[in-house]
Amino acid sequence: xxxxxxxxxxxxxxxxxxxxxxxxxxxxxxxxxxxxxxxxxxxxxxxxxxxxxxxxxxxxxxxxxxxxxxxxxxxxxxxxxxxxxxxxxxxxxxxxxxxxxxxxxxxxxxxxxxxxxxxxxxxxxxxxxxxxxxxxxxxxxxxxxxxxxxxxxxxxxxxxxxxxxxxxxxxxxxxxxxxxxxxxxxxxxxxxxxxxxxxxxxxxxxxxxxxxxxxxxxxxxxxxxxxxxxxxxxxxxxxxxxxxxxxxxxxxxxxxxxxxxxxxxxxxxxxxxxxxxxxxxxxxxxxxxxxxxxxxxxxxxxxxxxxxxxxxxxxxxxxxxxxxxxxxx
Amino acid sequence: xxxxxxxxxxxxxxxxxxxxxxxxxxxxxxxxxxxxxxxxxxxxxxxxxxxxxxxxxxxxxxxxxxxxxxxxxxxxxxxxxxxxxxxxxxxxxxxxxxxxxxxxxxxxxxxxxxxxxxxxxxxxxxxxxxxxxxxxxxxxxxxxxxxxxxxxxxxxxx
Numbered sequence: 322x323x324x325x326x327x328x329x330x331x332x333x334x335x336x337x338x339x340x341x342x343x344x345x346x347x348x349x350x351x352x353x354x355x356x357x358x359x360x361x362x363x364x365x366x367x368x369x370x371x372x373x374x375x376x377x378x379x380x381x382x383x384x385x386x387x388x389x390x391x392x393x394x395x396x397x398x399x400x401x402x403x404x405x406x407x408x409x410x411x412x413x414x415x416x417x418x419x420x421x422x423x424x425x426x427x428x429x430x431x432x433x434x435x436x437x438x439x440x441x442x443x444x445x446x447x448x449x450x451x452x453x454x455x456x457x458x459x460x461x462x463x464x465x466x467x468x469x470x471x472x473x474x475x476x477x478x479x480x481x482x483x484x485x486x487x488x489x490x491x492x493x494x495x496x497x498x499x500x501x502x503x504x505x506x507x508x509x510x511x512x513x514x515x516x517x518x519x520x521x522x523x524x525x526x527x528x529x530x531x532x533x534x535x536x537x538x539x540x541x542x543x544x545x546x547x548x549x550x551x552x553x554x555x556x557x558x559x560x561x562x563x564x565x566x567x568x569x570x571x572x573x574x575x576x577x578x579x580x581x582x583x584x585x586x587x588x589x590x591x592x593x594x595x596x597x598x599x600x601x602x603x604x605x606x607x608x609x610x611x612x613x614x615x616x617x618x619x620x621x622x623x624x625x626x627x628x629x630x631x632x633x634x635x636x637x638x639x640x641x642x643x644x645x646x647x648x649x650x
Numbered sequence: 651x652x653x654x655x656x657x658x659x660x661x662x663x664x665x666x667x668x669x670x671x672x673x674x675x676x677x678x679x680x681x682x683x684x685x686x687x688x689x690x691x692x693x694x695x696x697x698x699x700x701x702x703x704x705x706x707x708x709x710x711x712x713x714x715x716x717x718x719x720x721x722x723x724x725x726x727x728x729x730x731x732x733x734x735x736x737x738x739x740x741x742x743x744x745x746x747x748x749x750x751x752x753x754x755x756x757x758x759x760x761x762x763x764x765x766x767x768x769x770x771x772x773x774x775x776x777x778x779x780x781x782x783x784x785x786x787x788x789x790x791x792x793x794x795x796x797x798x799x800x801x802x803x804x805x806x807x808x
Contacts (some may be wrong), residue, residue, distance in 0.1 A: 341733065352771070454720055
């Protein structure tokens with residue numbers, strides 16, 4: 322039988338109410354300051370440095386296990402892996418030869434059209450920390466933070482395609498919201514015919530949907546969707562996913578389109594942070610001053626705005642050329 | 651009296667720290683929704699057992715730690731935990747003499763209240779999480795309450 326020992330029967334009941342009200346008001350004040358005025362960034366960053374050892378302590382056994390498993394693999398496995406990687410490298414090199422030429426051509430054509438929207442120029446690789454932030458939100462913690470120059474709203478890729486964007490930056494870590502989060506939307510384009518739309522997360526890993534496709538629109542199963550670069554958040558031309566199914570109900574004006582993400586949202590361990598070429602960085606990209614409340618990409622005028630995905634940046638021009646260095650502090 | 655307080659503060663802080671790490675230990679995604687709020691249970695335990703030592707300060711600090719580590723709006727868990735720990739403190743004399751089953755049911759009510767405040771703040775700050783799954787944590791929390799009581803009772807027993 323488990324029972325409490327009555328060691329403390331003389332608690333101060335009179336003070337309880339007063340303290341409860343005091344702490345509640347304090348918490349409410351913090352929430353209002355954090356949400357409404359967004360000026361607790363420094364305090365939060367300081368507190369998160371204190372939390373960092375806990376995160377590392379939680380993550381390190383899993384990393385240690387992975388390291389151990391990697392270091393005791395047999396020679397056979399290593400050999401097989403090496404052969405496979407060599408094959409992949411050869412194939413990738415051959416494709417890369419073509420890519421160089423294509424990139425040069427694209428740049429020439431873009432220069433002709435005086436278009437500054439370019440492909441991401443600088444990359445930083447980060448590792449996902451083995452920490453569960455929230456069971457009901459698609460967020461991951463990555464071991465790169467403000468110290469490494471990561472900023473809120475930065476695009477994050479993995480080997481397969483677009484993974485998500487940075488939703489919060491701490492001193493040593495940052496939180497990345499996956500494109501499959503229910504509050505996330507990303508402007509995309511059909512690679513086959515250039516049809517522009519918005520891919521919205523469903524809250525389920527491995528599922529996106531295109532809610533703004535009319536039944537008459539030309540979209541087929543198997544179409545590759547790439548980032549359109551509208552909104553100025555994501556670099557142009559990275560794969561987002563492939564169309565998995567298209568359901569057209571003649572009684573409805575909109576089709577139901579399901580998309581499988583190109584990125585391995587639940588398996589990737591290494592992520593790449595992308596810096597857009599100077600001059601095309603999104604407004605408010607400077608660390609610490611970003612007015613991002615909900616980390617949702619702003620769909621531009623070409624597409625309908627998702628009602629719950631309203632964004633403070635939505636009214637600003639999608640690509641505001643800033644003078645070089647203006648976004649750095 | 652003072653010496654007594656100082657002695658029991660260490661297990662309190664340690665148990666809270668361990669519970670905090672349990673809050674973010676990775677679990678298979680199937681089990682993730684069932685993860686009980688360990689830190690909340692620990693705070694309830696200390697609120698019932700010895701409100702003078704930790705009391706609402708412990709609840710507030712623990713809530714703030716959850717806010718920071720989960721990356722939600724600062725003060726969300728702090729508010730929910732403060733209010734529910736105050737309620738638990740209010741009820742402590744009754745809860746102590748309850749049978750373990752009645753204790754679990756009371757804890758279930760407290761955890762549901764805690765979850766409801768989180769739910770409400772989530773909605774008010776524009777990140778509503780409306781999956782049914784979030785109401786599973788109070789159930790599992792109430793189920794492991796006897797373990798928490800016997801485990802913490804052993805640490806804290808003299």
